[in-house]
Amino acid sequence: MKKIKIAHVLHSVGGVDVSLRLILENTNPTEFDNIVIHGISDTKDFFYDKNRNLVKEYKVPIFRKIAIVNDFTSIVKTYRIIKKEKPHLIHSHSAKGGVIGRIVGILTRIPVVHTPQAFSYLSSNSTIKKAVFLWIEKLLSKGNSILLASSKSEMDRALNEVGFNKENVVLFNNAIRPIVVIDELAIKKTWPENYICTVGRPSYQKNIEFMIRVLYEIKKTTNIHLVVMGVGPVSENLDSVKSLIKELDMSTEITLLNWTDRTDVFNIINGAKFYISTARYEGLPYSIIESLALSIPCIVSDCDGNRDLIKNNFNGYLIKENDTLDFKEKCIKLLNDEEIHIELSKNAKKSFDKDFNILKNIIYLEAIYQKQSDLKYKKSHK
Known part of the structure; x- marks a missing residue:
């Protein structure tokens, strides 16, 4: 043939x-x-x-x-x-x-x-x-x-x-x-064990500045670290992000990582409490699919792509764009309620197996x- x-x-x-x-x-x-x-x-x-x-x-x-x-x-x-x-x-x-x-x-x-x-x-x-x-x-x-x-x-x-x-x-x-093997990190781990993460270059699309403001509100009552992966040469909002981190005095709460191997991304997502996205729009984001494959629940903005992957209260939470209070409350809820975290994690894996393998x-x-x-x-x- x-x-x-x-x-x-x-x-x-x-x-x-x-x-x-x-x-x-x-x-x-x-x-x-x-x-x-x-x-x-x-x-x-x-x-x-x-x-x-x-x-x-x-x-x-x-x-x-x-x-x-x-x-x-x-x-x-x-x-x-x-x-x-x-x-x-x-x-x-x-x-x-x-x-x-x-x-x-x-x-x-x-x-x-x-x-x-x-x-x-x-x-x-x-x-x-x-x-x-x-x-x-x-x-x-x-x-x-x-x-x-x-x-x-x-x-x-x-x-x-x-x-x-x-x-x-x-x-x-x-x-x-399916992600069946998690390799050891090829890069040096410089962040604490208790963290959440996201993948996305600082840009208009990814809306990282808003994510930082959400973290600023969270840290008033709950201690958590944010790892941002994918900070590369086409990160047009990088200066804005760094300026906001400095303005809010959050340099010890946020780690910005350059482009790294996907095996490192898997490792970091796998160790996170949950995955977070505040994007304004997406296609169908691989980082969220990877999170589902790794049984990691997600808290994401209700935008194109995100809403096609996350079902509210099933494998994570969908939040209206720029709703700081709801983002904050759902993040704190998932960090503190182990029973809910376990349930959303199980459903995350079910979502992947059903639709994204x-x-x-x-x-x-x-x-x-x-x-x-x-x-x-x-x-x-x-």
């Missing part, structure tokens, strides 16, 4: 990078052949398939920020790669990967499956920027692309705000492998790839 060749186009950082690697490492290599087109400075790690064979990769100047020259160059270079490799399908990931991949898909008439991992227009607090980004999404939704939503919330936005036709939207929840779910993605490739074959033989 001839393999289906898929070209993945993306800026390979954070959850987008995790998502791609999980896809590559779990799809059947006897049925699918993958290549990766990504940024020249986003990741230094190689990509592997399920058999631990290297996946062919190309690097083009894909960057997070809009840069006309780099973006145009990326489109031209990606077009040339696609013409050379002749894939049956393009899978674009993230906002920038989606723009490049879908434009190239239109130019080459190759169908595109696009996964936003949170729509670009959600990323700005500027009304004008939001309108521009939404217009771009609306424009590209009219091409030869299928929206592969990473959560029900993302699917609903695709239908109700971006304007995708219902037949062009498919849901495939982000998912991971990629070993069970990968067949659905493979079927989507197969269907979109079959549609291409049918169209080309008309």
